Each structure stands twice: as C-alpha cells, then as structure tokens.
Amino acid sequence: MANIKSAKKRILISEKKRKINVSMRSKVKTFIKKVLISIKNNRMQEAQKNFKILQPILDRSVSKGVIHKNKSSRYKSNLISKIKKIKNI
Incomplete structure (x- = not known):
C-alpha cells in the first residue's frame, strides 16, 4: 500500500x-449479443433497431478510450454485413 x-x-x-x-x-458486449440474437432469429427489423442503439454506445466508448476505434469499426462492419445477409435469405 502506498504511503x-x-x-x-x-x-x-x-x-x-x-x-x-x-x-x-x-454494455457494449450486451448490445452486440442482442444484435447477434436478432440476426440468428432472422428478425431484420429488430436487428436494425438494436444496431442503431449499439452505434452511439460504441462511439461513446471509443471517445472515452474504453475500446480502440478500429475495434469499434470492426464490430460495426461485421454486424451490418450480417444484417444485410438476412435480407438475401
């Protein structure tokens, strides 16, 4: 202990x-899981809604220095591509 x-x-x-x-x-992990569950259940509207909630949370965590900006970009990119694939199915 310090003196x-x-x-x-x-x-x-x-x-x-x-x-x-x-x-x-x-909080970030929770919302990512919500988006992934929506994608898994093929609920595009719900996935998009949860993704819109997730984006500002990711941006806020980057500005506060909790996660790196590239990690945030990677999450966004991967999730949006998965959401777009729902439409094609």
Missing part, C-alpha cells in the same frame, strides 16, 4: 475509473 497521500488518492481514482470501464465494456 504518500497523492498515491493513495490515485489508487482510489484508478479503481473508480476501472469500474466505469468494465461497466461500459459490459
């Missing part, structure tokens, strides 16, 4: 930020 007051404070702050980051990552 310096600023180091103790830094530990508290980093723990608080870690909890926020874990929560944000969990």
